[in-house]
Amino acid sequence: MPTLNVLVTGASGFIGAHLVARLLSEGRRVTVLARSSSALPPEWDDRISVIACDDFTERGLRRLLHAPFDTVFHLAAYGVRPNHRDIDEMIRINVELPATLVRLCTEWRARMIMAGTFSEYRSPSTQEPLTEDSPLEQGKLYGSSKAAGGLMASAIAKSNGTDFRLLRLFKVYGAGEAPHRLLPALVSGLTKRERVAISAGTQILDFVYIDDVIEAMLRADSHCRDKGGIATWNVSTGRAHSVRDFAERVAAAMGADASLLGFGAINMRRDDEPWLVGSPDLLRSELGWQPSVGLDEGVRAAVAVLCRAQSAE
Known part of the structure; x- marks a missing residue:
């Protein structure tokens, strides 16, 4: 089997670091797109390619990204920290960046796995587990911007025939x-x-252990490769x-x-x-994943x- 080329955004973050480590352990060829100020683990030296990027516009990305990739794992986001509330930056990173990456995936004939968040859901009126069809957040900056980014990326992928999976991650810890x-x-x-x-x-x-989250991402990539199309799934325990x-x-x-x-x-x-x-039922039935x-x-x-x-x- 040929070595798969993957691009990872958000690799300097908690989940991204675990994902890159797992990809390397499985022999993937990993390229990381990161800000020039990002601190990456020293043990990755000589094991990954790093593309430093401080211009996440479509023009900036096209200038830097030339090699085709099999999969783009998009984990970068803005607004996780409570003091990160610059609305323009939130729109650029949470809404515009995933839309651009999906268009690039179309040109590369690559698939895209995007990390969403439970913050995309509106506060429920009952204590029933949230499903992928539950109402989305409309009044909070971070949740609304992430929801908008996921919806736009999914719609563009569907329009362009690009294989795409959106994983709404619940409270990841580790x-x-x-x-x-x-x-x-x-x-x-x-x-x-x-x-x-x-x-x-x-x-x-809904607390989900980091190793289970990474397993869900890799299974989503395999499902995307084998089945194609688009899908949105909760990564949760229920x-x-x-x-x-x-x-x-x-x-x-x-x-x-x-x-x-x-x-x-x-x-x-x-x-x-x-x-x-969150309800994990859809992910369990379509992917065979459940928290271990x-x-x-x-x-x-x-x-x-x-x-x-x-x-x-």
């Missing part, structure tokens, strides 16, 4: 998350036996857990005193939703890696 996120913040504070200031933790979310429950499981995995969890010490973010849980790592197992695995990293510092 080692390698940015320091400001819940899991690494908990581990950092609890390791020092410090009180960790967090929200009341009443938000109910299981509801509160942020408080998650934090308590982290403390238990570390053998830390749960009284160090400062629930209610900080306010909820304005874009926090009370209940967002339970929450306790995933938390223990992630905590072990994070604690080792802290000990090495």
Whole structure:
């Protein structure tokens, strides 16, 4: 079987880094499209091709991207961090960039796997798992821009006959998350036996372990290659857990005193939703994917890696 050429955007992020590592382990030829300021893992040196890009317009991308690719994994996004609220940048990266990449895929005869997010869904009125047909967000910048980008990319792919999969990822967790996120913040504070200031933790979310997410992406690529067409799938477990429950499981995995969890010490973010849980039924039936790592197992695995990293510092 010939070596497959893949292009990955967002490789410097949490999910992107795990994806690139898995692709390399499977012998893929990986090219990363990243900002010139992006920090990539040193262990990738001489193992990947890097295209530095600070102009994500169609003209800028056409100037830099020449070699054809079999698959484009598009993970880059803007607005994940609470302080990233530049509307023009959000439109450029979340709406215009995926549309451009799909058009390039058409010319290359490549397929595209795009990472969406549970933030694309509007807050549900009932506690029924969200399906791929649930109403989309219209009032929040990040969720609305991601929803618009996914819809546009999907529509262009359908119009052009380009094979395309949109994966709406729910609450992905694991080692390698940015320091400001819940899991690494908990581990950092609890390791020092410090009180960790967090929200009341009443938000109910669908936590998906990173390895299961990467497996879903690779299976989606294989399905896209074999079946063609377009599809949108939730990558979720269908299981509801509160942020408080998650934090308590982290403390238990570390053998830390749960009284160090400062629930209610900080306010909820304005874009926090009370209940967002996804239905994995469509992905299970069409792709044969289902989460293989339970929450306790995933938390223990992630905590072990994070604690080792802290000990090495």
